[in-house]
Amino acid sequence: MDEVLYRVIYGDTDCGGVMYYAHYMRLFEIGRTEYLRKRGLSYRAVEEEKGLILPVVEVSARYKASARYDDLLRIKTRLLEAKSYKVVFGYEILRDEDLLVEGHTTHVAINREGKVMRFPRDLLEILLK
Amino acid sequence: MDEVLYRVIYGDTDCGGVMYYAHYMRLFEIGRTEYLRKRGLSYRAVEEEKGLILPVVEVSARYKASARYDDLLRIKTRLLEAKSYKVVFGYEILRDEDLLVEGHTTHVAINREGKVMRFPRDLLEILLK
């Protein structure tokens, strides 16, 4: 499972003293972007060269414990599913060995005209590396 | 089902030209806060007077169509479940009659010491109004 570190800033927290629940979706985004980059693929290149965007069609998150200001979090990302019409990433957000949040996002591939496409085989192969 | 309006600002959108997927959780928050307020209860009062916070322990969203800059959205909120240990809100985000996003959040009640509590009966009764 791939991992990237993230330092919680003031702007991520809320007046409950912990990270605001929506901001974990930013961490999910960081996780999947770095997952692609480690496989030699930037998401920007997918957009620009393949003319595809991979929008989120579904997200879920379960919050087990709270991240606090200045915590150094570990964003772990893995591919849960890679089919021709959808791809699912799974995420775990940890502080040291404590699992704080787990979630997933489901993506489809859409071309410049807004039409849902099959994921290109070479893209799936890179994801499955 | 309760409804509140929300105007999409530039700061809600991303370079894909649509509302960033995490920002819908802000709308979910607006929805449930106004749901409480219409029943005569401010979430701030729940915190201050009852000494309870109602953190989100689970969220999900399904994205069917995109909200764009300056769209006037309708946030519809209803109570899906109200048990002594958890409460579930359901949300629909619409533009005119088009359903863009639907989701839910699950909440527990936690006291000032961080302990999970039963939802007070009077609070449940207000939610069920």
Added chain:
Amino acid sequence: MDEVLYRVIYGDTDCGGVMYYAHYMRLFEIGRTEYLRKRGLSYRAVEEEKGLILPVVEVSARYKASARYDDLLRIKTRLLEAKSYKVVFGYEILRDEDLLVEGHTTHVAINREGKVMRFPRDLLEILLK
């Protein structure tokens, strides 16, 4: 001076218990957008019909007191300057009669090719209404 109301949500606050300093720029955006709308002009229409964007080239804010969760804020916006090459909006964020934050943004007009343009006379006239 034009006025629009804004309710502070959890997602606007930080672990200091008050609105995060960056989020006031969202309120400034709401203020100037509604300033235009009251004069019969949507910013989206400026972009789409005139082919102009009006990016912020300068912002400043002075924080005098803190907005808190659930506060109902008043965003007051006025035009401070309208020249052919730049427009300056001034903002005041108040809670009841208390001034919390004041700021300004300076904008230029840029066409679809990214070139700085003069503000069209009809646009300046609408702003000056």
Added chain:
Amino acid sequence: MDEVLYRVIYGDTDCGGVMYYAHYMRLFEIGRTEYLRKRGLSYRAVEEEKGLILPVVEVSARYKASARYDDLLRIKTRLLEAKSYKVVFGYEILRDEDLLVEGHTTHVAINREGKVMRFPRDLLEILLK
């Protein structure tokens, strides 16, 4: 001048295709936090051990060019002024050698009772390192 890197995510951008103007204040926060950390001081420790918060009382930014999705930005931070009653940080946001945004934040020191205090001498000495 201290430097820290930041990768622009989708959630930082807006439908104009560039980073939303408010989000640079998040980068300013990252810059000053890492400025402290490099001098052996975490801002969290200032809060917890000294009982001081250092709120922003003034911010300004000038936008010269736009950061785009996936850009790797350099956040340069330096101390512009350190007096007993206020501290000013200056920031430059660059992509490679191109200056995109420059800004500053002014801070005062406030104790747990909300009273403005002198900056402790040891804190000023660390800042001036």
